Amino acid sequence: MAADHSNREGGDSYGEHTGTQVLEHWQNIIRKIPIPPASFGNVFSYLTEDTEPEDWVAVIRTDPVLSGKALAVVNSAAMGLIKPLTDLKQAVIHLGGHIMRVIVIAYFVEGLLGKWDHYPRQHFEFVRKWSAGASVITYHFASCAKLPEAGTLSTAALLARLGSLVLALEWPGPQPDYIQLNGELARLDYELKSWRITSPLLGCLTAEHWGLPEPLPTLIERHLDAVYQALPDAEDNLELTLLSSAVVLAARVVNNRELRLDEVLYAEENDRLLANIESNNLLDVIASCWDASRLKTELAAVLE
Numbered sequence: 001m002a003a004d005h006s007n008r009e010g011g012d013s014y015g016e017h018t019g020t021q022v023l024e025h026w027q028n029i030i031r032k033i034p035i036p037p038a039s040f041g042n043v044f045s046y047l048t049e050d051t052e053p054e055d056w057v058a059v060i061r062t063d064p065v066l067s068g069k070a071l072a073v074v075n076s077a078a079m080g081l082i083k084p085l086t087d088l089k090q091a092v093i094h095l096g097g098h099i100m101r102v103i104v105i106a107y108f109v110e111g112l113l114g115k116w117d118h119y120p121r122q123h124f125e126f127v128r129k130w131s132a133g134a135s136v137i138t139y140h141f142a143s144c145a146k147l148p149e150a151g152t153l154s155t156a157a158l159l160a161r162l163g164s165l166v167l168a169l170e171w172p173g174p175q176p177d178y179i180q181l182n183g184e185l186a187r188l189d190y191e192l193k194s195w196r197i198t199s200p201l202l203g204c205l206t207a208e209h210w211g212l213p214e215p216l217p218t219l220i221e222r223h224l225d226a227v228y229q230a231l232p233d234a235e236d237n238l239e240l241t242l243l244s245s246a247v248v249l250a251a252r253v254v255n256n257r258e259l260r261l262d263e264v265l266y267a268e269e270n271d272r273l274l275a276n277i278e279s280n281n282l283l284d285v286i287a288s289c290w291d292a293s294r295l296k297t298e299l300a301a302v303l304e
Contacts, residue, residue, distance in 0.1 A: 014188050014198055014228055022196045029169050030202070030209050033112060040108040040210075043101065053092040056100045061088060066107050070095070073103060078300035098139040098154050102132045102302055105158055113165050123168050126179050126254060127161050132302035133250035134160060140289045140298075141242040145282065153239055156219035160247050162206050163199030163220075167191070183269030184227050184248055200224055223247055226276040233280050241276045245286055248273060254303060261290045 043059065060066045067088060074091040075084045085091045092100055106128055113119070135158035142150035167174050181187045191198045204221035219239075226244035231237035248270060253259045265274050265286075277283050289295055 014200070014224065018197055018201065026166075026197055026202060027205060030166065030206050033166075033169075033206065033209065036108055036112060036210055040105070043104050043108075051097050053089050056092045056097070056104075057088045059104060063107075066104065069107060070100070070103050073099065073301050073304075076301050076304050078297060078304060080297070098136065098151065099298060099302065101151070101155055102135050102158060105155070106132060109159075109162070109165070113169070116169065118171075120168050120173055122176070123174050123179070124165065127164050129254045129303050130247075130250050131158050131161050133253055133299055134158065134247045136295065136298045136302055137246035137250055137289075138243055140292065140295045141246055141282075141286060142239070144285045144289045145238060145242060147235075147239060147242070149239075152215065153219070153243060156216055156223065157243055157246050157250075159203060159207060159212075159216065159220055160223040160243070161199065161203070163202030163204075166202045166206055167195060167199060170195070183267070184224050184244075184251070185269055188224065188228075219243065227270070227273050229272065231276045231280065237276075238280050238282065241273075241280050241282055242286075244273055245277060245282075249290075253299065257300065257303070261287060 060070055070088065070091050071085065073079070074095050075081060079094075081094075085094065095103075110124070110128070113124070135154045138157035139150055139154035142153045147153065164174065178187065178190060181190055188198050188200075200221050200223055203223075204217045207217040207220050222240055223243050224247065225231060226237075226241040227248065231241055245265075249259070249261075249264055252264050264270060265277065277286060
């Protein structure tokens with residue numbers, strides 16, 4: 001059963017009270033979004049690195065477009081293969097389950113949202129890259145921190161900006177100035193002023209509409225918690241802090257592939273995020289991951 005979102009107060013979630021009329025308005029919009037096919041739901045059972053390559057091949061082999069996307073990523077210049085791969089199983093093995101989730105879930109989301117009449121393509125493309133980057137960064141951060149559910153957290157990062165896509169279903173949707181805002185607090189304020197609701201809540205509502213399992217809806221709703229409130233040292237808060245960090249970094253790296261970590265973490269708008277990173281002893285984890293060649297390779301591949 002979906003959670004009760006009719007009385008959202010500042011503190012547990014960002015922003016002021018979300019009125020019943022506003023909530024009902026957006027829920028009516030979300031109900032018009034098609035329910036994903038069964039194969040989309042199957043992807044959410046593939047959340048660990050133990051998933052067999054054959055399982056991923058079974059998901060993508062019946063769709064030539066999806067198969068082509070997987071092969072395009074593995075054979076991209078960023079991956080640096082000497083000889084192109086044409087076998088799907090070998091492609092899956094080389095990419096790994098966390099990259100396959102990015103490819104498959106993004107493809108289904110595009111089919112459900114990105115093809116609506118008059119949907120702003122520039123907005124969709126930016127959010128797609130932002131989401132893919134956040135997912136890859138989160139996976140590496142969570143793995144370096146030895147968190148037990150790196151795959152689940154990576155999937156939550158991939159869907160964290162789902163609400164930003166939903167905003168574009170109402171006219172007028174997000175304009176280029178929304179993308180160019182400096183920091184997530186500014187973006188949340190902009191959303192409240194323009195639409196009287198925030199994208200994390202919209203993303204959570206959409207995940208519930210699609211029947212996605214917990215903790216995905218809750219992680220989506222709380223993915224920016226570490227940006228605007230103090231999170232005490234606890235495992236759940238480690239997850240939220242890494243998730244917030246990845247989403248913030250991915251928003252910037254889309255437009256600047258050579259982005260330095262300190263340019264983002266030490267920016268004034270990210271003071272609270274940095275405090276949470278330091279209080280949860282995650283700065284060394286984030287710094288070491290950010291400089292890893294595999295992360296840079298995978299980021300370049302999914303951002304093409």
